[in-house]
Amino acid sequence: MTPEVKTDRFNYIARYKSNQLIYGHGNTAVVTGWTVKEALCKNLQPSEYAVIGQLYSPTRGINILVRNLLINPHVRYLVLINATKEDKNAGAIKCLLDFFAYGVEENFSASGRKSWVICSSIAGYIDIDIDLNALEKLRHSLEVATAESISVAVEKIKYYAQKPMVDPWGMALEFPLSQFETTILPGVRYGHRIEGKTIAETWVKIIHRIKTTGIIRPSAYDSKWQELINLMAIITDEPEDFYFPEPNYLPINKSYLPEYISQVLDDAPDREGVKYTYGQRLRSWFGKDQIQQVINKLINDPDSARAVMSLWDPVKDEHHSPPCLNHIWVRIVDDQLSLTATFRSNDMFSAWPANGMGLRALQKYIYDGIVRGSNLHQNLRLGPLITFSQSAHIYDECWEHAESVIASQYSKICQKKDYYDPTGNFIIYLQNGRIIVEHTTPNSGEVVNCYSGKSSTQLSREITLNSPGLQVDHAMYLGSELQKAEIALSSGLIYEQDKPLRSSLS
Numbered sequence: 001m002t003p004e005v006k007t008d009r010f011n012y013i014a015r016y017k018s019n020q021l022i023y024g025h026g027n028t029a030v031v032t033g034w035t036v037k038e039a040l041c042k043n044l045q046p047s048e049y050a051v052i053g054q055l056y057s058p059t060r061g062i063n064i065l066v067r068n069l070l071i072n073p074h075v076r077y078l079v080l081i082n083a084t085k086e087d088k089n090a091g092a093i094k095c096l097l098d099f100f101a102y103g104v105e106e107n108f109s110a111s112g113r114k115s116w117v118i119c120s121s122i123a124g125y126i127d128i129d130i131d132l133n134a135l136e137k138l139r140h141s142l143e144v145a146t147a148e149s150i151s152v153a154v155e156k157i158k159y160y161a162q163k164p165m166v167d168p169w170g171m172a173l174e175f176p177l178s179q180f181e182t183t184i185l186p187g188v189r190y191g192h193r194i195e196g197k198t199i200a201e202t203w204v205k206i207i208h209r210i211k212t213t214g215i216i217r218p219s220a221y222d223s224k225w226q227e228l229i230n231l232m233a234i235i236t237d238e239p240e241d242f243y244f245p246e247p248n249y250l251p252i253n254k255s256y257l258p259e260y261i262s263q264v265l266d267d268a269p270d271r272e273g274v275k276y277t278y279g280q281r282l283r284s285w286f287g288k289d290q291i292q293q294v295i296n297k298l299i300n301d302p303d304s305a306r307a308v309m310s311l312w313d314p315v316k317d318e319h320h321s322p323p324c325l326n327h328i329w330v331r332i333v334d335d336q337l338s339l340t341a342t343f344r345s346n347d348m349f350s351a352w353p354a355n356g357m358g359l360r361a362l363q364k365y366i367y368d369g370i371v372r373g374s375n376l377h378q379n380l381r382l383g384p385l386i387t388f389s390q391s392a393h394i395y396d397e398c399w400e401h402a403e404s405v406i407a408s409q410y411s412k413i414c415q416k417k418d419y420y421d422p423t424g425n426f427i428i429y430l431q432n433g434r435i436i437v438e439h440t441t442p443n444s445g446e447v448v449n450c451y452s453g454k455s456s457t458q459l460s461r462e463i464t465l466n467s468p469g470l471q472v473d474h475a476m477y478l479g480s481e482l483q484k485a486e487i488a489l490s491s492g493l494i495y496e497q498d499k500p501l502r503s504s505l506s
């Protein structure tokens with residue numbers, strides 16, 4: 001435990017997320033959950049509150065909040081707003097309440113890290129480096145109240161502000177924060193393509209790619225993130241009722257999904273303290289129902305490349321909470337309806353799976369609308385969902401959890417390999433003292449090109465020049481087969497593709 005830190009009375013000092021908070025001079029800390037903090041502060045005087053901040057996640061946010069509260073013993077009241085459906089889904093406010101009501105016990109986090117686990121039905125952790133006595137002191141020194149709406153919260157904050165001044169509960173306490181180390185392999189920075197059958201499988205591959213090769217840089221939220229720029233994810237076969245692994249390692253519950261899908265598909269009125277919803281942007285924001293427009297467009301002109309939905313509002317989005325999802329494009333090719341969604345910024349660990357499922361539901365909705373709307377489209381099938389994430393990042397608070405998902409899932413997922421490469425197949429044999437390589441189409445096996453030579457290096461070079469889109473494992477396989485063929489040529493051994501070299505005597 002590091003000893004006390006000098007604190008200016010009634011000036012809230014935030015060691016963590018300092019640029020994410022609104023500061024006052026009172027002794028009530030206000031946690032707004034998913035309600036935007038600005039919606040509250042306009043109804044209050046700075047003298048009435050110590051600090052106002054949002055809390056999204058129990059596993060990531062509570063630890064930071066508790067650390068900040070320990071540095072500010074003048075905070076004697078805590079008002080928690082539990083107003084939105086997102087709050088109920090995330091469970092952060094409930095978990096924080098349980099911390100104050102029931103405390104913590106020593107145990108392990110989901111990623112196997114020794115932690116103070118909050119005694120709650122919602123998973124929430126506090127770093128083990130924080131002294132238990134300090135946590136107990138904090139729990140017993142703050143009066144906690146909840147509010148289901150902004151107006152009730154304002155009433156409670158004003159009520160506490162009028163009470164006679166209470167002394168700080170003790171000295172400010174700060175505890176060292178252990179840094180999670182990450183090793184980065186060199187890799188491409190701009191432009192990545194990741195494909196998987198389901199959202200769950202693709203997510204694990206995305207997390208792996210960012211964690212192993214992403215660049216660490218400051219985020220806009222007083223933290224760091226690991227980032228790749230322009231990451232395209234292609235999900236080929238997400239089932240209609242969505243695939244949830246057992247046990248579910250995704251950061252979204254099946255029970256929350258209908259609510260999230262409704263946020264994407266349905267119009268919503270403006271609500272104080274709630275950011276835009278995607279449904280609102282798509283259904284009515286620009287005075288048009290863009291989803292219906294796309295359905296009509298593709299019914300009448302299935303070859304159109306103009307089935308576009310736009311969510312960015314250049315007039316209003318300069319300042320507050322602009323949408324992360326900006327552009328959606330729907331296209332029919334070979335009777336397959338694909339949907340491509342572009343995000344300017346995407347939290348690939350915590351948000352992408354829900355984003356993907358919401359978009360898949362939108363894609364299905366458009367598909368159903370087209371098939372229902374015209375009997376000319378009865379052969380139409382649901383094609384891939386493609387997300388294009390411009391800043392594809394993972395926040396530092398999630399790195400450890402991300403590593404544990406990779407450790408438990410990545411190699412399992414990559415083992416499920418089919419040998420299909422859209423670039424085609426290569427048939428290798430020896431003839432008249434030369435290596436012959438026939439390039440065939442992937443399904444029908446038609447020969448489309450033929451190479452001949454004696455050097456595996458030279459042949460590899462020619463093949464890569466003509467087929468730079470070869471899949472990595474396929475290219476490595478070809479390299480080793482060609483090498484075997486060259487050894488057979490020079491040594492007189494017998495070469496047969498995919499078999500060990502053998503002597504003509506055996």
Ligand SMILES: O=c1ccn([C@H]2C[C@H](O)[C@@H](COP(=O)(O)O)O2)c(=O)[nH]1
Pocket residue numbers: 220321322324325345346347348351352355
């Ligand atoms: O549907 C969403 C909404 C938000 N975010 C993430 C992306 C960023 O991490 C953060 C928004 O940050 P700003 O760029 O809006 O500050 O939320 C998503 O990934 N998907």
